[in-house]
Amino acid sequence: MLHIAICDDDLILSKTLYQFIFETYRDIDLFIDQYDSGEEFLNKIISSKKTYDLLLLDIEMNKISGIAVAKELKKLSPKTYIVFITSHDEFATVGYEVSAFRYLVKPIKKAKLIEAIEAVKTELLSQKSITVQNREGEYVIPVNDMICLEAQNQDVLIYTLDQKILHRGNLNEYEQQLSKDGFYRIHRSYLINMRFVKSYSKTDVTLNGGLVLPLSRLRFKNFTTHFREYIKRTAR
Known part of the structure; x- marks a missing residue:
């Protein structure tokens, strides 16, 4: 689930950004709110305690500037990633004091916008x-480190970057839990993290590290579509 706020007094640009993001990421849980001014945005944050994963923030707004909004937001919601929108490259240096994550220079290129959003998603x-x-103990596994999961009767074997962990589990439940995070069920026994896909054919998928897994014939076409969309979104 990704929560995005757009704060820009250019209503046409704000609407354009909203529509493009909504259409591009229609396959994930996504919430987008629009604000016409820094005052409106900060009042909402203060009154509702609402938090966002990403704020697309225009630097040059009337009354309160984007820099002032960012400074206040860092106190209220320090974990929010800020991507500044600016008409001038020289403003980029100003953002260091508020730890701006990225900058988008007008006119905004769609590829650059996707790149910024994907970078936030990766973070x-x-x-x-x-x-x-399992019997050996409890493991906390970063999702980004999970290469694939394999169903083994009543157990699930998780392949990570540095180990394999076997535990009692259900692959169907993992598929529901991780499908929004770039995981895809290529076979009844395998759920893979698409960020590790090296190549694929009609019969198998090769992951980074050399692991080759079977690709179900009935899933090939759907997998191809999902993988191409994933590549497009992540600009790999």
């Missing part, structure tokens, strides 16, 4: 973890 995903238990 958020790297912070997301799951916890599993």
Whole structure:
């Protein structure tokens, strides 16, 4: 689930950004709010305690500037990633004092916008973890480190970057839990993290590290579509 706020007094640009993001990311849980001024945005944050994963913030707004909004937001919601929108490259240096994540220079290129959003998603995903238990103990596994999951009778074997963890689990439940995070069920026994896909054919998928897994014939066409969309979104 991704929560995005757009704060820009250019209503046409704000609407354009909203529509493009909504259409591009229609396959994930996404919430987008629009604000016409820095005052409106900060009042909402203060009154409702609402938080966002990403704020697309115009630097040059009437009354209160984007820089002032960012400074206040860092006190109220320090974990929100800020991507500044600006008409002038020289404003980029100003953002260091508020730890701006990225800058988008007008006119905004769609590829640059997607790149910024995907970078935020990657940051958020790297912070997301799951916890599993087996006889050896409890493991906290970063989702970004999970290469694939394999169903083995009543157990699930999780392949990570540095180990394999077998525990009692259900692959269907993992599929529901991780499908929004770039995971895809290529076979009844395998759920893979698409960020690790090296190549694929009609019969199998090769992951980084050399692991080759079977690709169900009935899932090939759908997998191809999902993987191409994933590549487009992440600009790999």
